[in-house]
Amino acid sequence: MKxxxxxxxxxxxxxxxxxxxxxxxxxxxxxxxxxxxxxxxxSQLINEKVPEVEANVVETGASLDNLRRLQRDQVDLGLxxxxxxxxxxxxxxxxxxxxxxxxxxxxxxxxxQNVIVRKDAGVSKLDDLxxxxxxxxxxxxxxxxxxxxxxxxxGIEPDWARGSTGDVVNQIKDDRVVGYVKxxxxxxxxxxxxxIATLTPISIVGLSDVQAATxxxxxxxxxxxxxxDNVAGEGYPAYKTWAFGVAAVAQxxxxxxxxxxxxxxxxxxxxxxxxxxxxxxxSDIPQMTMELATTPLHPGAIRYYEEIGVDVxxxxxxxxx
Numbered sequence: 001m002k003x004x005x006x007x008x009x010x011x012x013x014x015x016x017x018x019x020x021x022x023x024x025x026x027x028x029x030x031x032x033x034x035x036x037x038x039x040x041x042x043s044q045l046i047n048e049k050v051p052e053v054e055a056n057v058v059e060t061g062a063s064l065d066n067l068r069r070l071q072r073d074q075v076d077l078g079l080x081x082x083x084x085x086x087x088x089x090x091x092x093x094x095x096x097x098x099x100x101x102x103x104x105x106x107x108x109x110x111x112x113q114n115v116i117v118r119k120d121a122g123v124s125k126l127d128d129l130x131x132x133x134x135x136x137x138x139x140x141x142x143x144x145x146x147x148x149x150x151x152x153x154x155g156i157e158p159d160w161a162r163g164s165t166g167d168v169v170n171q172i173k174d175d176r177v178v179g180y181v182k183x184x185x186x187x188x189x190x191x192x193x194x195x196i197a198t199l200t201p202i203s204i205v206g207l208s209d210v211q212a213a214t215x216x217x218x219x220x221x222x223x224x225x226x227x228x229d230n231v232a233g234e235g236y237p238a239y240k241t242w243a244f245g246v247a248a249v250a251q252x253x254x255x256x257x258x259x260x261x262x263x264x265x266x267x268x269x270x271x272x273x274x275x276x277x278x279x280x281x282x283s284d285i286p287q288m289t290m291e292l293a294t295t296p297l298h299p300g301a302i303r304y305y306e307e308i309g310v311d312v313x314x315x316x317x318x319x320x321x
Contacts, residue, residue, distance in 0.1 A: 027066035027078035041276035049265035082245040086221035086294035102249040103298035109246040117179030119201035134158035135180035186279040206239025245292030259300025
C-alpha cells in the first residue's frame with residue numbers, strides 16, 4: 001500500500017509540469033552582427049524577468065526576412081528598421097497591396113544620417129553642396145538611396161561621387177570629395193567620420209527648419225532627429241538631420257500582458273543591453289521610441305510607457321486603441 005501511494009504521487013508530479021512555459025521566437029539578423037548579440041541579451045532578460053516565458057533568438061536575414069517570418073507565424077518578435085516598418089504597415093512601395101500590421105514594442109538604436117564635410121570646403125548649409133563632389137552613402141546602401149531622395153526633395157543636386165566607405169574616406173582626406181552622408185553610431189559620429197576628423201577638420205551640416213519640415217512632410221517613413229550640442233562629439237554644435245531607427249516589433253496578436261512584461265524588462269535594464277550593444281550606452285529607450293517609431297505601439301507597451309509617465313503621441317496609438 002505504501003509503495004502504491006508513493007508511486008501514484010510521483011506519477012501525478014510527472015504528469016503535471018511545475019511551470020507552464022510560453023515559448024517565443026525572436027527574429028534577429030546575422031550572428032556576426034552586433035544586433036544579433038543585442039537580441040541574445042534581450043532574450044536572456046526575458047527569460048530572467050518575465051514569468052513563464054521562454055525566449056529564443058533565431059538567426060535571420062534581418063528586417064525583410066523577419067517581417068515575412070512574422071506574417072507566417074514563425075517568429076513572435078523581430079528586428080525591423082523603422083522606415084521598412086512604416087512601408088509595410090501602410091502598404092507602400094514594395095509592399096503595395098501587401099500591407100501587414102506589426103506593432104512596435106521599443107526602439108533601441110538610432111541611425112541619424114549625418115552630412116559630414118571638410119571644414120575648409122565652404123559648406124555651411126545643405127544648399128552649398130549643389131554642384132560639389134559629394135558621396136550620398138555606400139553604393140547600393142539604404143543610406144545612398146535615402147540621401148538621394150532627400151536631396152532631390154530639397155531641390156539640391158550635388159555632383160554625386162560613388163564608392164565604398166574606405167574609398168570615400170580617403171577621397172575626403174585627399175580633398176577630392178567635400179564630404180559624405182554616413183549613419184551615426186547612435187547619436188555620435190561613426191568610426192569612419194572620427195577617422196577623417198583625426199587629421200582633417202570636419203563639420204556636420206544640418207537641416208534648416210524649413211528643410212526639416214519638408215523632410216517630415218515628404219518622408220513619413222523617416223524621422224527628423226535633433227542632436228544637441230556636443231552630443232555627436234566634443235565641439236560639434238546642435239543640428240537636425242533625417243534618421244531611422246532599429247526596433248523590436250511584435251505580431252499584432254501578441255498577448256497584451258506579455259508585451260507589457262517584455263517591454264518593462266527591457267526598459268528597466270541598465271546593464272545587459274548596453275554591454276551587448278555599445279551604441280545603446282547613455283541612451284533613453286522610451287525617448288528613442290517616441291522620437292523614432294513610425295508605426296503604432298503595441299497596447300501592452302503603451303500601458304507600460306504610460307505607467308512610467310511617458311507621453312505617447314497619438315500617431316503611435318493603434319486605431320483601435
